Amino acid sequence: MAGFDHGPSEPGEQENSETISRNTRLGLKLFIVYLALYGGFVFLNTFAPAKMEVVLFAGLNLAIVYGFTLIITAFVLAMIYGWLCRNDMASSAPEKQEAAK
């Protein structure tokens, strides 16, 4: 079982600088999307708390809907990030094999 292996640390993943900078740019873009969403939420709570009482649908107010959206969006963005980074690795793998030959 992987988790019970306490030998020396395995060598880290070999990344090329292109993959690193692509992941970094992707991370920053997704971070800015979330920052805008979170910032909007915090500013609305701070400067227009009464707006949070507005009922949007199914008897749920903006406070609840926005709050749940923030939590769910965090997970969705994390999945998107993980998926896109994985694609990068998958697409760069054949290139590495080519290089090895």
Place this chain on the structure above:
Amino acid sequence: MIYEPSLMAVLIFGGIVAITLGLSFWLGSKAKSSQGYFAAGGGIHWFVNGVAFAGDYLSAASFLGICGMIAFYGYDGFLYSIGYLAGWIVALFVIAEPLKRMGRFTFADALDSKFQSRGIKLAAAISTLVVSIFYLIPQMVGAGALITPLLGFPHYVGVLMVGTIVILIVVTAGMVSTTYVQFLKGSLLVIFSTVLTVMILQRGLTTEPENNGKPTHQFQTIGPAAANDIEHWRSELNLNEQDSLIPLNQGPWENKGILQLTRADKISYWKLTETTDQQYFLSETQYKLKNKDGSLIVNGLPYGAGEGETDFYPVGRISKLPGDKTETGALGPAEFLSTIRESEIILWGSETITEENGSAVTIYFPKPTSGQKVLSPGNHPKFAGIRGTDLWGKLNFLSLMLALFCGTASLPHILIRYYTVKDQASARKSTIVGIGSIGYFYILTLFMGLGAMTSGALDVTNSNMAAPLLAKSIGDWLFAIISAIAFTTVLGTVSGLIIASSGAVVHDLMSSFLKIEMNDFAKVRIAKIASVVVGVIAIILGILFEKFNVNYLVGWAFSVAASANLPALVMLLFWPKTTKQGITVAIFTGMVSSLAWILLSADSYTGIYGLDPTTAIVPFSQPGLVTIPLGFITLIVVSLMTQPKSQGMES
């Protein structure tokens, strides 16, 4: 409130502790190298590590503090959930992978990988120690608060027990056992919180909640009438001539709207509440009188479970359901929230009045509150500023939300978990698993908190007990399991913090800063000694800070972590002109300024020094809004002043 120790809870608790310790000893016998001790040999599976992230992060403050805060103040507690989770976005998108690429053992390793500077090692080590110890205090206080009802021991015994068990866990196996304790705890917490939420929804909402099969005490409210219409109040209360009803308006009681009723030699207090048309309602309260000799009177009788003694009534219920129904039956998640929004709920406030003779009366009074208000922000005293016009109150809220956002990625015990997986992809995947489990749990906190708020089972004196008591109102078995999980929550988080601190002492202070040569065996031995020392400090502080609010202390830790560590981490990763002097000075500036701000704030004036909060030097209590940017500015200015000369010539 007095809690009867439950045999089932004791057995389940004992079982979980025994399993945890057994696992520690077994795994401990396998980890021999220093990397095995601090970073679990980099061999932990990403899924296990992801759930362990949840275990690390969902500390006593998350589980007990947030549920309690929602149960007492509604939506404001959920704001903490949102802020705590949002912080993970900073961790995943900005910090996780570069950090994994750079370091091996500690936060300082990562910062220092470019410069090899002793100054950075010293600054990062001190900041790790300060943040870890700040974060340890609320965990230990939480442990004491849990043990009292669970096993019937006093607070200090609880703190001592947790301290001792954790020191044993950490000393036996280090990061491996900590990871598995966290995995176990994270899984159990998510599974049983789901069970609890499903049962809350199945039970639905009622205006007459039962507690252990018994109906809850119905607190009387009379009126409306004019505030000073004593005759009206006397007649509604059916008082006879021997009974007295006196408005208290002298000395410390002035403008509190309290009336003292003496009936058959038993004293009770009643609180006036103003309606919109300047009429008043008079509500029955509960109270605790602490005499100068330390004796306690509750609701007019000595506090205790014996004959002639009494205890607080459990509280928390809906006073009006939509359509004047008395119960709803099973509800779906959205239906549960919309029904609460259309109901009226009895929340509880409290006020402590210290008499000239040194005795103190704490009065707990009902506050009928519309569901609409319960499900929107601004009910908690610390958040009330957003509903006012005062700018400082609003800035205080902004500052807290900023610290929660920035604090997560700067917590040493979260950062070291990135070194327990083998590569960047695993660090990324485990963070995604962590975000999924933590986010899911935080959604559940809203249902658990609101479930507790309407369960008729709340302890009016202790919001930390909301989640376990909610479980008790459903069944003793669930109470037993939830209490045991809450306890392992404390065990796990404390273990992680102690590992982070001992890592800072061995690697950063002794090995890198003081340049003491040590082999692997000596490093692990010194780390274990450091763990014992930090553990003992945590035990002492946990006993001293008994009366402090758990979430309040966590807020401190987040603010200090974000101010000291985040500017250094972010700028090192994204600004090539960062210098070692810039990092060192920024860490010290962020740490010292945030600590100073906290100590000079209105919250500390009331909480620590017992001074008038209006005389506080800083205008609002949360430092983040000022001290996080200050850390960044300091780093930029100092780095620009200390650019290497050769670089300047080349350019």
